[in-house]
Amino acid sequence: MTAPAATVEEAVARVASGESRAALARTHLDALEAAGAALNAVARLERDAALARAAELDAAARDGRPSAGPLDGAPLAHKDLYARAGWRLEAGSSILAGNVASDTATACARLDTAGALDLGRLNTVEFALGAEGLNAHTGPVRNPWNPAHVTGGSSSGSAAAVAFGAVPAALGSDTGGSIRLPAAACGLIGLKPTAGLVGRSGVFPLSGSLDTVGPLTRTVRDAALMLNALACFDAGDPQSARRAPRDHLAGVEDGLRGLRIGVPRGYFFAPLAPAVEDAHEAALRLLEAEGAALVPVETPGIETANRLTMLIIAVEAAAQHAPWLAARAADYGPVTRRRLCAGLFQDAGAYLRALGRRASLLRAILSETFADIDLLYAPTWTIEIPTIAEAEAAAGGSSPMIEDLGHCSRPVNFLGLPAVTAPCGLTPNGLPAAFQLIGRPFAEPTLLRAARGFERARRFLEDHAPALRAGAV
Template sequence: MDLTELSSLIYAKQVSSEEVTRRYLDRIEMYDGVLNSFITVCSEEVVKAAQVADHDMALGRATGVLHGIPFALKDVFWTQGVRTTAGSKQLENDVPTTDAHVWTRLKHAGALLLGKTNMHEFAYGTTTENPHYGATHNPWDLMRIAGGSSGGSAAAVAAELAPASLGTDTGGSIRIPAACSGVVGLKPTFGLVSKQGVVPLAFSLDHVGPITRSVRDAALLLQLIAGYDPQDSTSVRSQNEQYDRMIGNSLSGLRIGYNESFFFAQTDPQIEERTREVLTFCSELGAQVESVEISNLSDGAFAQNVVIASEALYLHKEWMAETPERYGADVYKRLASGSQYTGVDYAHALDVRLHLQRVWEELFSHIDVLISPTIPFLATPIGDREVAVCDVMQPIRSNLTRFTNPFNLCGLPALSIPCGYSKEGLPIGVQVVGKPFSEALLLQVGAWIEQGYPTRIPPLFD
């Protein structure tokens, strides 16, 4: 059940907030022992909040569209009175005294805090194999990764342990777990959603966005959290949008591009096949689908690595000097790698970023959206470090971001939508990308894909 359905039922008084909340808590108790999608569950607090919400509803004092709906947050968002660990030992006992800007907005709309979800430590990884809080397991195959870094959020939403969540995305950390777990993940335009009160990884690459069961829910949440925030130096002023306003509009005449040389190279054949099916499906709905060339995309991987490593090291340098033992080995090694880059390397990376921004600007003057696979291979077994794709061994961590990080580097909005399942029964995701502030258009296209490729609850959790 998605947010839209829950909201209608609560407003019609067909179910109470307490009933809904206890249902999710029961499912967490029943299933999260094997899924490990939560770090903190606010059991007592959320039931009390639900009872207050029901009392207010009875008196005609509904707060907003999310009134009385329990909500999960990636454990990187400040929550007043509830610890925010960022999946780390450095912050294991850190209890914020204020809320993140986006959580304040969701609370004003009536949302209740169900709990904080598991993640890759400090969001610096793609698998959510956390050495401190344990790995999050894929709800479609418990032996496989849920993706990362927002793996707990995607797994919880897929398994219906939470109706929706917020994640963060620095190189793909919303879209990768969305693809692995078979849910919707939206990375908005850079600066559209405030990062105030969000533990940072790389300040010029971090994005905040929704992870949901439906495209309409993603539009609803974006409506609630988007907007200028003077407390966030990267926040941008944009026109007020109604993000669901184009859902249901025809795709007739829409110009959709796809690129073969980059996005189909060294890609699992099942993922390529599903992506091509989606392109054909859109063409049958009236879209004009064409192959496009995109230059210098491979340069983006270098620039992304330099920027994220340099900015992350800058943010962590004091802890690394004072309490290095409190990091997991993989994240400490990744952070330390930032020291190999010079100011010249960082300047070079910024130059590449500017060039690629011009490349995307030119491309989106000829097409409306780009469609690609979200990730190049299926969710891999937990513990594996390499995967064979087209008979070539690839490192998992760096290749999981291969199709997502170009859009972090340049701040473009990108939406991952489930588009069917592999022969192993694993979800496959397709990515819809557009020019800055084209979220309503992406959601329009995503809603049609969603209609053509319905999702379901993983059999283990049905």
């Protein structure tokens, strides 16, 4: 029995030095089974398919065929929103219970080509519509740091599985923060790419205008490796950008010196709970100590971006779900249904005005906020990670917690910008605090370089991974 690989890099290195892909996959399948039992992270493991593919790659290697690719043997898993031909895609719902995908999502196919092994599907908030990590059908996913607490969502199973060490990386999706919020709640790196950089074909849509897909990982270098494999032109995705391939690992070790990081004390910091302030002040001091220049900046129109994001998601999701809402409304969880129905009652003019603001607000942010900086710093969560009981009470009430949870993440989707979240400390309840760095369009190399510079200095994973491995659950 081999030990699980803590990172994608470690998995690839072990395979390169002769370890069997099948043995490594078996270890991670067992770990995923444990994560499923302890944390409710798993929708379904695909043990037979994963082991057959691992055996195929092992045989190819024994026959002297060239290595499968830069992710050769890396054991991964995906949010239950991605299609894989012949596997179920249920989107954490009753509506799609038993649904079997006929095609494979572009992102999954890209990881296959790079040599990765897909071990199965991870739980998600119903149709990815929620930031808490709750699900009326499959139950809440539990946070490996403390199982009484939420993981955040909607890529809740992806975050729990990676933080638990069951897989070194997993795919998520981010429409208003659904990669960054759970990654932050679980002490991980979460990368939301620039709109158009990673193909979305075969990922069940929440909001075609705002959806992005990307990885949750334990290290920044793994996020770069994953992005190398994922970034591509996708003919089936109308937002997809044709771009020359880039190596996101090149320059990732260049450090923070010389980077100018904007600190927007207004919108992004105003709602910070006292319990999370210290972690952010310490993070800013460390960024500065590592050579970054901190620059006070304003973010004109960002409040508008936040509100319009909610409107666009509601309308586009309601349009997607309208046939089911007309005939099978009772099959949705009540919170999901309420959020979807808001879009049914929306005015078409308001929706079009919201879409029309995207280009002008983006230009304003780029010309004013980004005029003199490389990156923008913002908290990811504004509060401590709540308990499941607290989140359930808020989600069922008249003032849904979701409005607070996405405060710092939603505007980034509205603007289409890339962002990476990284853990920066612990809050008094013992769960992670995290910040996000936001970049200009397609500035992922700079984002990853800065996040890696911070990660190297902060050593969060090194400090806390042993405790996680020992099992908080």
